[in-house]
Amino acid sequence: MSVKMEASAGGMDHNKLLAIGLIGALICIYLVYLNTLMSTQVFAFFGGLAAVIALWWGTDSIKKLCSYGLGTGVPSAGMIALGSGVVAMLFATKLAVISPLLVPIGCVVVAAILGAILGFISDKVLNMNIPVMTRMIAELTVVGSLTMLGFTAMVAGTFSFGSLILGSISVMGLAIPSYAASVIGGCVIATIFMLGAIAIQHPFNACLGPNESWDRTQMCALECGFLSMITVAIMSIVFLSFIAVVISFVVSIILWGWSYSELIKLSKRDAFAWLDAKPIREVGGEQ
Amino acid sequence: MSALGGGAAGGEGINPVASVIALVIVLASVGIVFILYPAALIPLIGVIIGGVLISFGVHFVPVGGAPAAMGQAPGIATGVAMLAAGGGLAGLFGGAWAAGHGLWIALGAGAMGGGVLMAITCLMVNVVYVFEMGIPAASGKVDKDPITGDTYPAYRSQGTEGHGLPFISYVGGVLGGILAGTGGTLIYLQLLAVYQGAFASWVGITPEGVATLAVSLAGIFAVGMFLVAAVLTAYNITGTIEGPHDPKFKRWPRAVIGSSAACAACGLVAILLVVI
């Protein structure tokens, strides 16, 4: 006996979601580049917003993919998304040696190609014969890489490889450059990887069921993204100035609080009953 | 990880056209690296072999999913990809620690790391079933254990398809842990070699800096590629498998072909990172 996975039919058309998600995320990541142009660090939180928009899009992709019955659960789709996304994203940050503006768009292109290969392998080589698999896994890889790029940009204020490998620690008041205290050297990438992997699959996994509704699932996606932004803001204390960290943190907390209360309202709307300390309702449905 | 969902849509048998295309992807990746960065040719082949080992090894691991958690099916009550990831990453831990001793010792350490984790986990699963739940092990797919000759039909509870970890499943689990640990460590060591070679020629970098960056990059790439290979194999298995004696085990060729192509593509991107 297994639980039937059903996805709701309502909500925005997936192609429209894709367009909003992709363009929105790219714009927000490019806004992080203002940091470099204006020699400041306060625009780092746009990276987090980019990741949240990407997660918002990716939730619908996972929903479309997993509605076909993969045999495995929803979390593995998140794992493959981030597993391939991290490869594409780290390669893309190296494109900064050619031009930093190439990084976000290069990330999307490389992730799309890599994801298409993986989707082709899953659909045709593994004989799963799911119609949307190639496209959805390509989309998920793009989402995974954009999520990682966004959070990395939020934690470091930049997305260029050269800046990601060199940090600084203060020894007796002096700032000494250190490779171990950088985003890649200290492998903060690993934490961002897991944050993305759980955040991408949680909204659909947590909201699935016969009464799954599109707006509640998408609000859960926003909430997971903003929650991850809070933790990334805390970690950015190593790399960003104090004022930038405070801005990131305050923005994340306000947005998370809003999305969480909205999620509770939507859950109250959808639930059969909202009871406090009441006994089990026997529906007389045994046997 | 709960095995939710309707019936899996996977079909049996190999798709010949797609398999040829997958092999073309492998050869193309090797060719591109050969032209652009010949020093990384052997490492890329090592990465592909690592992916093959991971994928083949994951087929051995006995996974029962949600029914196993209720004593309705034999196997371990966790998801395929993540149980394999647990074993493989523990192997990666051991292998990375022994990286200074050379390739073969590090691979052995990785293999043993994964094998010891699976051996202890499978033993404790049986301990819980036998001593805490009072249920002996019985397979659902075969009536007689291929290794020990134990008979199973009389030892299956009524209404179930077997439970616990019969000895063939135990051996499968250990073998799976060994192979997955070796594969993950191999990917890590090959990428480590590439990055250490490439970063050492950067202006102004210290040896500690080279070591730190190479370890971190190779490590996160290895984790990512391991998860890709394990999830692809989980798709191939469609959720649950009892071990090497399960008929589903015969599906391994197409997962191996698929993983080799996936790791070739990911490995190519990881190596091109030092080319540009």
Add this chain to the structure above:
Amino acid sequence: MENLLFGIGISALAGALATVAGAAEDTESDIGSQGDPNSQVQLAPQMGYIHRIYNKAISGEPPAYGLWVALAAGIAWALMAIQYNAILALIVGSSVAVFVQGVYATTAYLGRTASLAKFEQPVYIDVLKSVTTVTMAHAFVAVFTTVTMCFLMIEALGHPFPLPLMGIVWGIALGAAGSATGNPFYGKERQYQNYPFGAGLPISASGDIVRYAEAGQRSSLDNGWFTSKGAGPASGICFGLIVFFELWRTVLFEPLVAGWGGVIAGAVLIIVFMVIDRFVETWARKTYGPYTKETEEEATT
């Protein structure tokens, strides 16, 4: 010699931390009902059995614990990089990770239960309020001990990985070991307490979980007591043995046989555990006997 003793001592300490982590992890996942047994909690309303059990459908335990431990490790790493005291950094990191875990748990319960409205399963807000903090507490124990163990491996034993990467590795391993060992005990023994002991669950009985407990209605909180009697210590021993033997065989034997000593020790350990498992299996067959009379065609060993 002192280096060796120090290494073995740290291995033992890490093994002890891992044992506590494994036990706490399994207790937490049973109180919150996570992982494969949770499919029954999800299924029960569809079969007409309304319940008051916490439905924490985050993902499996391995990826979830991979996140909590990696997150604690990442934040601890960040605080240590700005010269915070190491122990304070580990505690703050674990606290933030547990806060995130609590939020994920609440959204999972609300999401799944609200989506079961068709089967008339209500959202019980008092379950949310009472159980969430208890799971967070147990998760804190599990996460803190694991991330401390990772920290010891890097600082005291000299492993090359940075702390967040180590966090992923051991978080996923913790989830895998605890989930494998603890899920059947919770799934069969606790959720289906009213079915006969000593046999698997018939497939026809799926969904008929225990909803009325020893006194009143079953609350997930009671699972903590139950787990600590059986699967909790078993998971703890499992993960503790894994970590201890992994470290001990490397620290003690790797310098021998030109580096191959650790590998040989690992192979010997695997064979020892295989023999123990075979003994457990045959003991069960002999002591419990078959469920039905064996027919003549099957040769008994």
